[in-house]
Every structure is written in C-alpha cells, then in structure tokens.
Amino acid sequence: MRARDKAAVSALRTALAALDNAEAVPVEGTGPHGSALEQSPMGAGATDVARRELSEHRVVEMVRAEAAERLDAAAQLTAPAHAHRAARLRAEAEVLLRFLDGPDTA
Secondary structure, three states: OOOOOHHHHHHHHHHHHHHHHHHOOOOOOOOOOOOOHHHOOOOOOOOOOOOOOOOHHHHHHHHHHHHHHHHHHHHHOOOHHHHHHHHHHHHHHHHHHHHHHOHHHO
C-alpha cells in the first residue's frame, strides 16, 4: 500500500469498518434520559462496555461477504460509462480475497 493503491485502501477501510460495527454492543435501555447528576456514573470509562469478540470464522465470512458485494455490484454495472467503476469494484474484491488467501497463494 506504499504506492497508495486506492482500491486496496478503500477495500480494507470499508472491511475494517464492517468488522468494527459487528463488534459493537447494542445500546440498551430506551428509558427516560433525565436523571439526577449524583446517580450518573462517574469517572473515565464508567460507561464503557466490552466489545463483542468475533471468531476467526466470522471475520472470514464477513470479509468474503464484502468481496461478494463488490463483485455483485460490478456485475450490475454493464454500461460502458460505468466500466471504470466496475473495474475498481473488482479490484477491491480481489484485494479482499487475496488478503484472505494470504500472500503465498497469489
């Protein structure tokens, strides 16, 4: 990525964002938001909760789904005016799949 490969950067950023979102813990409680200040949690990290841990299998599934999503979108872009966008989507999918397969299989 030292050569500023835009397709690789874009693919990896969006895949990392999808993984980050999957690790997020749902917000609980939709009750009243107003309460006494003295009853609120205090201190740094008082309201932090541990994030979910994804299994390696789940991470691989999600990255493969990201690649498949790009390939599907590229297949739908059939007009010549969209050829550049379709090529970029295919390149992004290739980066994700190559990342999963490892450098020795390329």
